[in-house]
Amino acid sequence: MSADTRYRGYDVLDKRDTPSWDAVTRAVIDERLTAADHLPQVATGAAWRVLRALCTCIVPQPADRPAVPLAALLDRRLAANRGDGFRDARLPPLREAWRIGLDALDAESRHGHGRGFADLDDEARIDLLHRVQHGACADPAWRGMPPALFFSHRVLPDLLSAYYAHPQAWSEIGFGGPANPRGYVRMVANRRDPWEPVEARPGEEARAYRENRRVR
Amino acid sequence: MCADARERPRGAHGRAPDVFRRGGWVPMREYDDRDAVDFAIVGTGAGGATLACRLAELGFRVVAFDAGAWWRPLEEFASDEEHQAKLYWTDDRLCDGADPVRLGSNNSGKAVGGSTVHFAMVSLRFRPEWFKARSQLGYGADWPLDWREMWRYYARVERALRIAGPVRYPWGPHRGRYPYRAHELNEAALVLARGAEALGIRWTPTPLATLSAPRGPAHPCVYRGFCVSGCATNAKQSALVTWIPRALAAGAEIRDLAMVGRVAVDGADRATGVEYLREGRWRFQRARNVVVAGYAVETPRLLLLSATGRHPQGLANSSGLLGRYFTVHANQAVWGTMDDEIRSYKGPPSLAITEHWNYADEGKDFFGGYCYMSQGPLPVVWAVTQGGRGLWGKPLRAEMQKYNHQAGLKIVGETLPQADNRVTLADTKDAYGLPVARVTHAYCDNDRRLIAHSMDFMSRALAAAGARDLWRETDDTCHMAGTARMGDDPHCSVVDADCRSWDIRNLWICDGSVFPTVGGVNPSLTIQALALRTADRIAALAGRGEL
């Protein structure tokens, strides 16, 4: 587990075989963990490289653990065409929005830097994304889709919801995770059930790590 | 585990899923399509299921339809936000206007039980004056109902759902004791309480439709916190585990995975039945009465889709108001970071509430009211909320590290009904080949003043409770209403006080669409109270031969 978490040593998957997880949850999460082997189906070719680069900017991941396969998680969703049940009328449907958006990101990059988005360094990528977020770009490749809206209504919700639906993300932020049939009994401030993560207060990292290794 | 409930209908062959036993079944009466049943009910949420149950218990022959699947919560509801999107209405809808709303997980269910399967269980009564908002408070419209009558129906719903509430409720006229005691408060709720006490206003444990003690085969709440992703404990008193089993026992038939696409009417302006798609085939169920209970988007959509030569603007729309007055609740929040570990993922999300600004009329520069409640977002919702602030990259990761220390207060705020906020049909078609709904929404100045007032007040309350680094979530809405409003005058309303269409007298509407105003509380209890009243009125009318 990475150094940028207050919950070192905690792995929500350690609870997989405890009363906190039921059969249906195990099946659902097991399936999600196979995303690493997913081959791109919708965002393919150049779009796949753009998407991967985009993911590293939106949710930068620490180098000292295997990365959550965020691009694959999104592509799986696009392949299944899982919508939200509503869309801003200015945006095209889910897949089309992403196809246009990834293509336009690449076009903006070539326009401004002479290189594709995936070939930019971090700083240039982030700079470009800030311009998209604030609608300060106008390449014809956007095909009428408002860039800022694409960023706020597709990029952020879709990627953040995919990343924070992954158990590794739950471990990082100290979320208790699945909880059926065993929910919780200690509800008030600064109390945790033995099956919840320990937050490392300054100076107590080693103890918290030991406790977290025992969380079941 | 059984095959996916979305693959083929479960309510068939004389049986239906037993929601209380893994893999279990209960017997279900079935009706032939050609057999004109007394009532065909479209939708099985808070309105449709409640009405189906009561009508069946009153001896009517009832078939209810739902486009969604029939789940067994104990074995099919995962502890997972993403997977449980299977409970939401995720078919496409278009949103526009100056302040486009968000639908889906927020307010739309697609399952037997409707959105009560994933609602937050908050079960509040309207303030009595809201039923006469126009004449007593000077805004919106009057309901054609008396609050004292509604008070009796509220009590009946509260008993039927074993609402867990405080021993004494601090606001409004006397109400009987809630059937079950309030739940233990989590720390997020205590933050609300401390803030309220610091500012000198009252607060209370929220009356919730989730069990605080066993009830028959249903377990009490285990505080797992996945309430709005569906309750795997069966503690949540959704229509799926309350009204529906009762309806089955009383002889109603429920058809899952049955999408109704049209209500048919004859030349005498009488509804004759519904066209519905099930197992890949369009079929027609004959009925003496049709009830539409699809909530404030699907109800007007279905009636608009059912337009005929005699009713070119859609059924029940001679007033031209069908689909208009689409009214939501403002759902803004103030969030902050506490020194303590709050871990608000434990327990139902809204365990504490204050209705102070629903009942206080002094010190307001706006019409209407709001309550606010404590919050318990799970990681996906929380991350998307951070995205809504425009956070991504390293700032986002840093903010997410504070997850267990965050606390927030969120309003359910009354917005004013406006004719130009409306549901219409779009050009786009859905998977059934039917035009999707277009939902147009904008706040008015009064709404903005209410929102500003609430966020200033909640900021003070949260700061007084010890929160730091406050920030505001400014753009959320919840609940929907108004698109088939009830009233006394056929020119100014779609249905009468009995939720009966002015135009087509054997067509009824039973959901939040009929609300002329929304008040500052969650609507589910009022929808169910109205359904109970409608059932009693139907029985009375039938007794007099006036159906």
Next chain:
Amino acid sequence: MGTHSGHGRLGAGVTAGVAGLALAAWLSGRRAARGTASTEPVRAARACHRSSALLAGSVLADSAMEHERGAYANPAMYVPPLMAALVLLAGAHGGGDARPQRHRVRHAVYGGAMATGVAGTGFHLYNILKRPGRWSWHNLFHAAPLGAPMALLLAGGLGLAAERVRHGRTRVPRLLGRPAGQALGLLVGAGLLGTTGEAALLHFRGAFQHRAMVLPVSLPPLAAAALLHAAVAPPTRRPLARWLLRLVRLLGWLGMAFHTRGIARRQGGWRNWSQNLFAGPPLPAPPSFSALAVAGLAALRLREKRA
């Protein structure tokens, strides 16, 4: 800061509590040691010791679990389980002790338990009053329970009574300036009413969702009334009071059986013990009725012997 506990300690705490309760239960059922012809005051004293031990067993299990749940946030939270364990041992010793003299160590333990009970009531009252809502139904339901420390107070009181009764210098033992049977009857009657109050509060919290939940709020007050009447009325045989107290003694164990089933009925059942022992009906609570009934029967015997 998180708790330092893991399942290990959780399990140990629960096991200790349950073992204590089992030991107390065994003691309470034990007859007087063979071969010693005890006088009635000594017999009554030994019953009181057993009653005190059983009550202490209940307190031990309950406080060990509940204070574990509270993460022993205040070191003072270790004291009640510790005192309850000592009272349990004292009761075990006293229950088998046929000598008509008081025992100094036991006496001190009982005094300590009473002091702990008084202090605990204060702590719990403070806990209630510092929470938002202060003196409210909600805090009575969910904050630190007021009745729990009183049970320890009562256990100590019964123990002290036992010491006094066996130490009678006169033929008719006296307690607090009254005939011992009368004083003990008043003490136990009050204890029964207090315990009924706690059961009423908690069963109200549970909305009396099961019919049997009315038993502990209806039977014990009847028994208490009969016992109190026997204590203040002229001494005579009181078959009704005796039968009511016997029923209450049975009710405690029946209640434990009901609570066992209540835990099984919750989501996850006994497999989910680490949650359901805490969130379900409290397993160690009902036997406190049995404990009080044992002492009540002793008081009745004393009273019938005109003591």
